[in-house]
Amino acid sequence: xxxxSISLRRQSSGAAFRGGAFYALLVFSVTIGFVLLVTLLVDVxxxxxxxxxxxxxxxxxxxxxxxxxxxxxxxxxxxxxxxxLVMAVPIGVxxxxxxxxxxxxxAWYNRLLDLNIQNLAAVPSIVYGILGLAFxxxxxxxxxxxxxxxxxxxxxxxxxxxxxxxxxxxxVPDSIRQGAYALGATQWQVIRRQVxxxxxxxxxxxxxxxxxxxxxxxxxxxxxGALTYVAFNPTLTGPFTALPIQIxxxxxxxxxxxxxxxxxxxxxxxxxxxxxxxxxxxLRNRYQRRW
Amino acid sequence: MASQDATLGAQPLRLRAEGRRWSEVVVKAVLxxxxxxxVATTVGIVVALLEPSIEFFREIxxxxxxxxxxxxxxxxxxxxxxxxxxxxxxxxxFWACVVAMPFGLGSAIYLSEYARPRVxxxxxxALEVLAGIPTVVYGFFALTFFTPLLEDLGLxxxxxxxxxxxxxxxVMLIPTVASISEDAMSAVPQxxxxxxxxLGASRLQVSTRIVVxxxxxxxxxxxxxxxxxxxxxxxxxxxxxxxxARITFNPLEQMSTMTAFIAAxxxxxxxxxxxxxxxxxxxxxxLFCMTLVMNLIAIRFVRKYREIYE
Numbered sequence: 001x002x003x004x005s006i007s008l009r010r011q012s013s014g015a016a017f018r019g020g021a022f023y024a025l026l027v028f029s030v031t032i033g034f035v036l037l038v039t040l041l042v043d044v045x046x047x048x049x050x051x052x053x054x055x056x057x058x059x060x061x062x063x064x065x066x067x068x069x070x071x072x073x074x075x076x077x078x079x080x081x082x083x084x085l086v087m088a089v090p091i092g093v094x095x096x097x098x099x100x101x102x103x104x105x106x107a108w109y110n111r112l113l114d115l116n117i118q119n120l121a122a123v124p125s126i127v128y129g130i131l132g133l134a135f136x137x138x139x140x141x142x143x144x145x146x147x148x149x150x151x152x153x154x155x156x157x158x159x160x161x162x163x164x165x166x167x168x169x170x171x172v173p174d175s176i177r178q179g180a181y182a183l184g185a186t187q188w189q190v191i192r193r194q195v196x197x198x199x200x201x202x203x204x205x206x207x208x209x210x211x212x213x214x215x216x217x218x219x220x221x222x223x224x225g226a227l228t229y230v231a232f233n234p235t236l237t238g239p240f241t242a243l244p245i246q247i248x249x250x251x252x253x254x255x256x257x258x259x260x261x262x263x264x265x266x267x268x269x270x271x272x273x274x275x276x277x278x279x280x281x282x283l284r285n286r287y288q289r290r291w
Numbered sequence: 292m293a294s295q296d297a298t299l300g301a302q303p304l305r306l307r308a309e310g311r312r313w314s315e316v317v318v319k320a321v322l323x324x325x326x327x328x329x330v331a332t333t334v335g336i337v338v339a340l341l342e343p344s345i346e347f348f349r350e351i352x353x354x355x356x357x358x359x360x361x362x363x364x365x366x367x368x369x370x371x372x373x374x375x376x377x378x379x380x381x382x383x384x385f386w387a388c389v390v391a392m393p394f395g396l397g398s399a400i401y402l403s404e405y406a407r408p409r410v411x412x413x414x415x416x417a418l419e420v421l422a423g424i425p426t427v428v429y430g431f432f433a434l435t436f437f438t439p440l441l442e443d444l445g446l447x448x449x450x451x452x453x454x455x456x457x458x459x460x461x462v463m464l465i466p467t468v469a470s471i472s473e474d475a476m477s478a479v480p481q482x483x484x485x486x487x488x489x490l491g492a493s494r495l496q497v498s499t500r501i502v503v504x505x506x507x508x509x510x511x512x513x514x515x516x517x518x519x520x521x522x523x524x525x526x527x528x529x530x531x532x533x534x535x536a537r538i539t540f541n542p543l544e545q546m547s548t549m550t551a552f553i554a555a556x557x558x559x560x561x562x563x564x565x566x567x568x569x570x571x572x573x574x575x576x577x578l579f580c581m582t583l584v585m586n587l588i589a590i591r592f593v594r595k596y597r598e599i600y601e
Binding site for chain 2: 047091098117124127162212219244251262263266270
């Protein structure tokens with residue numbers, strides 16, 4: 001009597017092949033991004049390194065590539081960073097505290113607030129530029145100044161700061177709040193002395209990442225008038241430029257030398273961003289607590 | 292004694308502090324004001340876009356805006372049909388999706404179903420770096436590296452072309468699509484996978500027939516948000532795709548998009564109140580409405596998978 005042999009092998013060879021092919025496809029999907037990233041970095045380095053010198057850091061822009069630098073742009077970016085830190089972080093953390101600690105989750109206006117922030121996070125950055133053009137530059141008559149640029153970038157990254165801060169605040173266990181209340185603390189005392197200190201690492205990480213995002217933005221700054229020839233150091237209420245804008249200006253010129261100069265400025269910009277990102281990750285790993 | 296008891300009964304002990312603590316009230320009000328900033332932003336955007344747009348449509352009939360096929364608002368013989376810009380936007384978006392959708396989903400499946408925890412913990416943040424590179428840098432890369440590369444490959448592309456801008460944008464969007472899709476896949480209960488494995492399914496079958504269908508609302512959300520990002524992306528298009536507004540579906544040629552037009556027109560000293568100035572807002576309003584619809588759809592789908600599994 002012949003017993004039909006039952007194969008206990010996991011798969012037929014066809015299925016194994018399909019599984020392998022699928023796996024290869026997935027690995028390819030993940031790799032393609034990194035291939036592009038590495039190519040981009042190598043390309044920018046090869047083009048930009050020869051121009052990465054003192055002229056770039058300390059000289060104003062010029063029509064002659066050899067003498068053109070990015071000092072006003074670098075200073076402008078540092079200016080913007082400082083202004084963002086004082087504007088975006090307090091407002092963002094304040095909003096997060098209101099939503100997490102004070103607002104009742106079921107009230108319709110709080111749900112609408114939530115939806116509003118989620119949508120704002122996905123509004124194209126150039127639309128913020130239009131807002132800046134209409135209200136800050138023309139409407140308020142602020143003009144094309146550093147402050148207007150900083151305000152628009154603040155509104156742009158506010159949703160990122162809010163979402164990150166909310167997550168950090170939510171991660172603080174309720175038992176800590178209850179304990180403080182039991183000792184007679186008021187709500188604000190609980191927030192200031194217990195919740196905020198515990199949530200600071202998460203808030204700081206999120207804020208730095210948001211700042212990094214803002215520093216790389218170009219489109220909204222174009223609309224608030226940063227795309228002008230600025231040969232002097234920026235002031236709060238004067239015309240300004242920033243690194244991404246300077247990069248765009250150099251790319252837009254037809255001469256090859258200016259493109260190489262743009263590559264050098266890109267190296268500076270990426271160095272700033274990578275430092276900020278690395279710092280944020282370090283901060284998270286160093287101070288984050290698991291409750 | 293009895294009378295005292297009676298008074299105690301009449302006036303229960305108050306555990307609250309006498310009077311209101313004004314500092315507490317002030318703090319709550321200040322925090323509430325912070326929250327109002329984001330509301331004011333939305334209102335501001337809508338008002339900023341609507342007012343000049345209404346004035347624009349007083350001068351240019353809305354029918355011409357949507358049906359005319361000629362966009363040349365700054366010319367002596369002006370044309371005000373937005374269709375070339377919309378078509379340009381959609382063509383760039385299409386090529387970005389060709390890259391971002393399959394590879395974003397592939398990355399998500401790999402991270403959620405195949406990668407070991409340690410590999411995943413390093414790959415995920417590394418992938419996020421892609422999303423953190425400024426778009427002006429991607430524009431530079433598309434113009435000075437990718438377009439020449441396409442040329443070397445024998446494609447007859449111009450200095451400015453839609454294909455290069457779209458493909459580079461697609462790679463930039465991979466982390467966006469991957470991150471939300473992976474989030475949804477991780478929310479699929481392990482029981483479903485175990486059940487399928489128990490029935491003898493392979494990893495390929497579990498991934499494609501269990502996890503992907505179960506996470507489909509999250510994947511849709513990721514795709515819709517990716518499209519929204521592609522529609523609103525400015526710098527890559529402005530730098531690498533050119534600024535010529537015309538209707539063509541040939542990706543080897545240059546085209547302008549809504550965002551590129553806004554950025555290119557908003558730079559100059561366009562006098563306030565001129566028709567050219569108002570076109571910025573009319574185009575901006577169209578762009579805002581398109582992305583708003585996409586965003587609301589995406590938010591809805593994200594909520595859906597969160598409701599099901601969390």
